[in-house]
Structure formats: C-alpha cells, structure tokens
Amino acid sequence: MSQPQDIPPRGSPRDNPVGSYEEQWLLGNSKQARRTSVAETDDKNRTSQSTATSTGKKGPKQPKPQTGPPNGVPPPKAAQGMTKAERRAIQERQRMEKEARVAAGLPGSAKKAAEQLSNPGASPRPASLASPNPSITSSPSLTKPAVEQVSKKAKAKTVEGVSPWLMHLEIPRKPETSSAGSKGLHPAMVTFGLWISEYKILGSNLRCAAMLETFKQACLSNSFLQSLTVIAQIIKDHRPPEAESFARHIQKHLDPHIAYLLNIRPMSLSMRECIRWIKKEISDIVETNPTLEDEGVRHRLIERIDHFIRDRITLADQLIVKNGLEKIQDGDVVLTYAKSTVVQKLLLEAKANGKQFRVIVVDSRPRLEGKTLLARLVKAGIDCTYVMISALSFVMRDVSKVILGAHALLSNGAMYSRVGTSLVAMSAKDLHIPVIVCCETFKFVNRTQVDSLVLNETADPDELVSTPLGDKNTLVNWKQESNLGVLNLLYDVTPSEYITVVVTEVGLIPCTSAPVIWREYNEELRKRQK
Amino acid sequence: MANSNGFDVVQTYRQILGDPDMSTPVATFKALAEFMKHSSASTMSEFMQTLDQASQQIKAAAYAETGSWSKYMRLTHEEPIQYQHKAQVAALAGMDLFLRFVARNSHDILDFETCKQNLIDRSELILQKAAVARDRAAATGAQFIRDNGLVLVHAYSRVLMRLLMIAGKTGKRFRVLVTEGRPTTEGERAVRELTEAGIEAQGVLDSAVAYIMNKVDMVLVGAEGVVENGGVINQIGSYQVALVAKAHGKPLYAVAESYKFVRLFPLSQYDLPTKTPRLLNFADKNLMHPLLSAQTSQRQREESTSSVDLDVDVSLADFVLSNPSVDYTPPEYITLLLTDLGNLTPSGVSDELIKLYL
Numbered sequence: 001m002s003q004p005q006d007i008p009p010r011g012s013p014r015d016n017p018v019g020s021y022e023e024q025w026l027l028g029n030s031k032q033a034r035r036t037s038v039a040e041t042d043d044k045n046r047t048s049q050s051t052a053t054s055t056g057k058k059g060p061k062q063p064k065p066q067t068g069p070p071n072g073v074p075p076p077k078a079a080q081g082m083t084k085a086e087r088r089a090i091q092e093r094q095r096m097e098k099e100a101r102v103a104a105g106l107p108g109s110a111k112k113a114a115e116q117l118s119n120p121g122a123s124p125r126p127a128s129l130a131s132p133n134p135s136i137t138s139s140p141s142l143t144k145p146a147v148e149q150v151s152k153k154a155k156a157k158t159v160e161g162v163s164p165w166l167m168h169l170e171i172p173r174k175p176e177t178s179s180a181g182s183k184g185l186h187p188a189m190v191t192f193g194l195w196i197s198e199y200k201i202l203g204s205n206l207r208c209a210a211m212l213e214t215f216k217q218a219c220l221s222n223s224f225l226q227s228l229t230v231i232a233q234i235i236k237d238h239r240p241p242e243a244e245s246f247a248r249h250i251q252k253h254l255d256p257h258i259a260y261l262l263n264i265r266p267m268s269l270s271m272r273e274c275i276r277w278i279k280k281e282i283s284d285i286v287e288t289n290p291t292l293e294d295e296g297v298r299h300r301l302i303e304r305i306d307h308f309i310r311d312r313i314t315l316a317d318q319l320i321v322k323n324g325l326e327k328i329q330d331g332d333v334v335l336t337y338a339k340s341t342v343v344q345k346l347l348l349e350a351k352a353n354g355k356q357f358r359v360i361v362v363d364s365r366p367r368l369e370g371k372t373l374l375a376r377l378v379k380a381g382i383d384c385t386y387v388m389i390s391a392l393s394f395v396m397r398d399v400s401k402v403i404l405g406a407h408a409l410l411s412n413g414a415m416y417s418r419v420g421t422s423l424v425a426m427s428a429k430d431l432h433i434p435v436i437v438c439c440e441t442f443k444f445v446n447r448t449q450v451d452s453l454v455l456n457e458t459a460d461p462d463e464l465v466s467t468p469l470g471d472k473n474t475l476v477n478w479k480q481e482s483n484l485g486v487l488n489l490l491y492d493v494t495p496s497e498y499i500t501v502v503v504t505e506v507g508l509i510p511c512t513s514a515p516v517i518w519r520e521y522n523e524e525l526r527k528r529q530k
Numbered sequence: 531m532a533n534s535n536g537f538d539v540v541q542t543y544r545q546i547l548g549d550p551d552m553s554t555p556v557a558t559f560k561a562l563a564e565f566m567k568h569s570s571a572s573t574m575s576e577f578m579q580t581l582d583q584a585s586q587q588i589k590a591a592a593y594a595e596t597g598s599w600s601k602y603m604r605l606t607h608e609e610p611i612q613y614q615h616k617a618q619v620a621a622l623a624g625m626d627l628f629l630r631f632v633a634r635n636s637h638d639i640l641d642f643e644t645c646k647q648n649l650i651d652r653s654e655l656i657l658q659k660a661a662v663a664r665d666r667a668a669a670t671g672a673q674f675i676r677d678n679g680l681v682l683v684h685a686y687s688r689v690l691m692r693l694l695m696i697a698g699k700t701g702k703r704f705r706v707l708v709t710e711g712r713p714t715t716e717g718e719r720a721v722r723e724l725t726e727a728g729i730e731a732q733g734v735l736d737s738a739v740a741y742i743m744n745k746v747d748m749v750l751v752g753a754e755g756v757v758e759n760g761g762v763i764n765q766i767g768s769y770q771v772a773l774v775a776k777a778h779g780k781p782l783y784a785v786a787e788s789y790k791f792v793r794l795f796p797l798s799q800y801d802l803p804t805k806t807p808r809l810l811n812f813a814d815k816n817l818m819h820p821l822l823s824a825q826t827s828q829r830q831r832e833e834s835t836s837s838v839d840l841d842v843d844v845s846l847a848d849f850v851l852s853n854p855s856v857d858y859t860p861p862e863y864i865t866l867l868l869t870d871l872g873n874l875t876p877s878g879v880s881d882e883l884i885k886l887y888l
Contacts, residue, residue, distance in 0.1 A: 327797060327801070401797070434797040434798065436797070500797060501759070501795050501797065506884070506887075507758070507793060507795075507887065508758060508795035509758060509759075509795075509880055509884065510758065510759040510760070510795075510861075510877055510880050512877040512880070513877065513880040513881055513884055516880070516881045516884050516885075517884060520884060520885075
C-alpha cells in the first residue's frame, strides 16, 4: 500500500533490522534496538492492514492523507488491540524520521503534524456507525486528539524499559480532566473516567452498568455496568444542535466520549461488546423508524439501555445465583479467587439458604480485592480462610469446588479474568476439582485468544514495587536498572480445559458452548431488527 | 392419584412400560399424550397445570419403579425402599423434552379448544419422531463397526442391540464381548440375543474389562441420559469401562436417541439428581431396610432370612440396594455420541440443547 509513509530509516545503524531470534528477543542490553525492531514489526503489520485503519490511526504519520481513502469500512475488530501499539511505534518512528517528515513538507513537531493532518482526516467521516459492524473508534476525526495524547505518554513511558513483546499492552495513565470540558464531554463521563482510572470502579459488571448510565446522560460510556449507566445519563442529557436529528447526532456525540474512555483505561472486552450493542441499537432505531421524533428516539434508547442493565446484568445475576445454588452442597469447601460480584452474591445466598459450607478466599497482590469479599462473607457468618495465591497448592487439597468470576468468555471457550485465575483453575484441574465459572452472557465475546499477552492491560508497575519493606526494598530504584522490567498485568486467559462448567443466566453450559450462546443472542438481535 | 376425568396417568405409564422394547422417555411421551387427550380442563392454565401435575406423578412413579431389579425388591415389606433406579434420569429427560416441545407454541393461540387440539397434534408429532429415533441412531452407529472387529459392549441396551443387529444384517463379520453388567446381569440376555441372531458373542466379567481391553477395537455404551456437557449417565460400570478404554487408547462411542438429552450438568458422581442418601453411606445404616440395618443382629437376620422366601442372598441385596445403579461418564472419555441427529462430539450436545431451550 502507500509506500512513502512506510519508509523505515534503514540508513541509521540503530534501525538495522535485527538478524536473529536471539538478537530480537533474548538480548538484555540495547533497548533502543529492541524498540526499533518492534516499530519495524508494526510497520509490516500496518501495511498488511486495511487502508481504512491506517487513515484513522496513522494520520500523524502520513505525508499524504489521501493515500488511504477511508472507504467507510470500519477497522477490523482485531485491529483494536493493535492500534495503540501501532500508535506508539509510529511515535517512535516519528522521532527518528523527523527529517524525512520535514522533507515531506510537514512541521517538525509530531504534534503539529498531527494537527495539520487531523483536518483532512476529519472530512471523510465514515458512515460506519450505521453499518452492521460498528467499531468503537470508528471516527477518525474525533479520536485524533486522543491519539496525540496517548502517543505523548507512550513516549515518556518507553524510557522505563518495557519489554518489546509487551509494548503493545496498555499503559496506565491519568485522564486529563482539564481538557475534558473543551472536548464537549459530559461531566458524568469525566467523573466516571476518573473512577475507573483509579480503580474505584472495579469489576466488569459494575464498569459496564455505570458506563451505560453515563452514556444515558450524555450518550457515552465506559466500564460495563458503569459504562452502561454512564451512557444512559449522557443520552438523557444530550441535546442535538438545531439542524440535526437526535439519532444522527447522538452517534457523533458518543464517539469522543468513547475515545475518552478508551484513553483512560483500556476498555474491558465486555464493555466493547456493550458499546457495539449500543451503537447497533442507535442505528437500528434510525433504520426501523426514520420518522421518529427526537424525544421518541431518546426515550427508546434510554429504555433499551435500562432493559439491558436489567435483563442482562441485574436479573442475570439473580438467575446465576439461582442456578449456582444447586451446585453448592452441605459440606462443601469452596475456593474462590479475588472478587467477583456474582460469586459474592452466590455465596451469600447459599449461606442465607442454610447451606453448610466453608469458603477459602485466595487473594493476590497488589490489588487484594479478595479482602472486600472476605469482609462480606465473614460478616454473613460464613466460615472463611484467607490465603495468598502462593499458598494455593497447600489449601487446594481440601477444596471440593472452585467458583470463579469471569471478565469475559471467549469464543474458544477460554476465560479472560483477573490475573492469577488461570493458575487457580489449573491447580484445581490437576486435582480433579470441578471449576465453576459464573458469567453473565453479556460477557461472552466473539474473539479468540490463546495466551494472555495478545490483549491485556498493565497497571502501574510501582504497585508491585512498593512493599512494607520500605527502603530496604531492593526494587525501589528499579527504573534505573537497565536490565530489569516490572510487569503488572491485570488479566490472564484460562484455557477451556480447566473449566468444568459455566453458570449463566440461561443455565449451566460447558465453556465450549460460548460461541453458540453468543450467536443465539446476536441472532435474536438480528431477528428483532427485522 | 390425582387425575383428570378419571384418567390415571401413572397406570398408563406403567402399562406402556410393560412393553420390553419401550424406552422410558417414549413411555413418558405416550402417557402424557394420553393424559392430554383425556384432560377435562376448561382453561389453558388449568390444562397446563394438570399436565405439569401429571408429569410430576410420572416422575414420582419412575423413582419408585423397580424395573428389572424387582427380584431384589421382594425383600421389602410394606413401605417401598427408595433406591436409585437407572430409569429415573431417562424419565426426567422425556418429561422435560415433552413439556418443552408441547409448550413451545402454546401461548400463541387464544382459543382454548384450538390450542388444546394443537398441543395434542404436537404430541402426536413428537411420538412419530421418537418412533424412528432409535432406528436412526442405530443405523448411524452401525457404520462404525468394522469388518473383523472386536466390539466391547457394556451390559444391555436396546439401542445398542439394534445397532449390532443392523451391523450383522449388513454382512459385517465381527465379534462382540458383552460385560456381565452387575447387578442386573443383563449382559447375559444380550449374549443370548446376539447369539440367536448369529453374531458371535461372549460374556465378560465386569472385573475382567481391563484384562480384555487390549484386544478390543472399540467400545460401545448405551445411555440413560446424555447430559449438557456431552457426558453420559448410564448403567453402573460404564465409567469404569470408559476409563480403561481411555487408558488403552480405544475409542468409546455412546449410542443414544436424542430424546435422552437432558438439561443436567453433574460435576461428579455425587452430583446426580437421583442420588439417594442411602448410597454407600456408612452413617445411615438405619435408613436401610430393616433386614439389612446395622442394628439387626446376625441372629435376627438369620431368622428373617429363613422366614421369608428368598431366592436372593441377603448380602447381595445389601450390595444392590446400597450401591448406585447409574454412573456418570465425563465427556473427555467419550470419543463420539452416535445419535439420530448424527454423530456428535460431546460438546455438540450442549449446542443442540441450547438451540432447543434458549
């Protein structure tokens, strides 16, 4: 494709493509070389990707924006995970290719170049929102400021020595609240963004519902439950400009909010699914009833969001608790890891039903989410044991059932969940202990992942470094150590063979049926549309 | 027995089951279909309610059913012992499916009479479908038998026998090993019927399964119920056979009609709905039949043994009544399920069930 933009600075020695596997991955020294090699790889990836994607995300890089016409084709879903890495890589290259850029007639600074390019990029706004497969960041014009912001931070971060194979992962960053107002963001969204960036709203259910509520307000959102809530609020408060209809404008209006959310913390898989759903709802409403008044559209959208929160989250949880209760019997020793809202509900309900069982809460640093769960369970009078994940193999032999929450259930039957879950499930499987996963069907996503690194999220590495040891802590100056990286992953992938059963609101199913459930729900949507 | 218009659904169910070739789920279909025809309900909700009650009665009856174990049940006096009978799961499967199938479109029509007629028509339809299911499953499964093969079969299963007969008729030459299938020892009957049909068959002790596994080409088991994850609930011993087959790398095929698919998801052997507190329970010997209770002294035992005309040894009866009659074979031990819907992988069962129930 567009060759000019892809010229890597092959002339300079540090950009020499590394020759061997060992050089590329295993050598600890020259970080510079490693990073460049990643940029190279990204180059190749990028060329293989659709032109539509490159206009959106690589605007800053392109000397000639018209080389990649946005056909209105939304970027492929898979590109979602890639784009940030690409952006970072681009930024890297930009620095190195400053001269080349100047030669191409663009300003020397990356930011200015981006600004200059964002305008041409804005004009061919893809009609992707109305398309059946809307992507979260389908609007190049609106995500542009976000791109800039990300790349700036990414640049600062690369100094801290992130392993090359982890550079695509999200890096935690603080939302820029000061500039939020200028982007026309809804206040609810800004609040919500701050919450999730500080991990005040944790857990995919809460995140999604809150997101939809916020979206309701301004028509935009983030974490799933939260996101849903937020969206709902946004929609409620949104007033379109005179000339435009609500339905048309709300889509545009939601985009910067979504971009903002993406920027704060990578969206959970379920949140993405949720946003995809809401965009589909919007376009459905427009398609099925073009004559509907603005108020009618708003009303209907808010109603749909409310129903979604009610049916797929609140009621679903109740049904999961009901279904899960059958599997907790007197005398059971239940092991659970970290904290899941629905698992907590299930255990409390089992206690309320008079079942005699014991719970082992396994927890891990640095987030110690299990403590909250533990407090609730102890308060309810359940016999509990609290251990760190390092004691897992010791406690596992007493366990009769493992009950886990999920962040998302993937199409290959694997589960995406809090980091450490895979370890717990594996050791349970090793001892032939049934592993029960509680998961609402809205968290079933159409995506396949076989390892935990393709898509994941990292949190601040300093969280791992700070320990009660204080100054004696050898890791205090870890950033100065050139041959040390600290990785604070947030999620991992549990392969399907470790999961015995998934408890959903539609019953108990084997995890390999996840794609069937996903398909059924999406077909239902399609049918309703007709 | 509560009934509608003097119709006794349990009696009908028992009568239908009197046919040795009748499988339990189909018997429930028939009994419930008869019940619907005789129903005197005047509103839809009453109709559905009585239908529901009728199915509960059948369920209760199935749980009290003695089936082929009746010879042991002579030990019981007035009150019947509640023990695990293998047909329970099958009855459950049949009932669920029938209610689901019949009730699926029942709310679309407002006029009660039309609606009732519609339901009766649907129940006829399900019976027609069920009638061909066994032959179809057997026919699909028969293709798996290779010429000159040695097939191991666990105990007696109607659909399995049908399968072997079909394979025999198509001119395949194969030999069959049949496990004894304690405690019902129905394997004996299977050997007899196969030999009569001209198929070389030989009985094998349940305890000799591992001994012969090395020579076996494939293992076939029937099913009382196929659970949601594709695991199979079948006569006791199937799990053991499956484990041995897996250890020797031999394929194990479960043959089942699709009306035996049931929305259960057992996590272990102890998680079956038909488990009774008596099963292999050290603490609850008192729950056992008076003859067998721990409090019964040896002398009393001898006395009562002599006073009742028994053709069964008391200790054997003890074994039977305090032991499970079915076990659950997890899906990882099953190569394929040969059903009337075609040959399914275990995970395919869940997909079929989801389509039906979601």
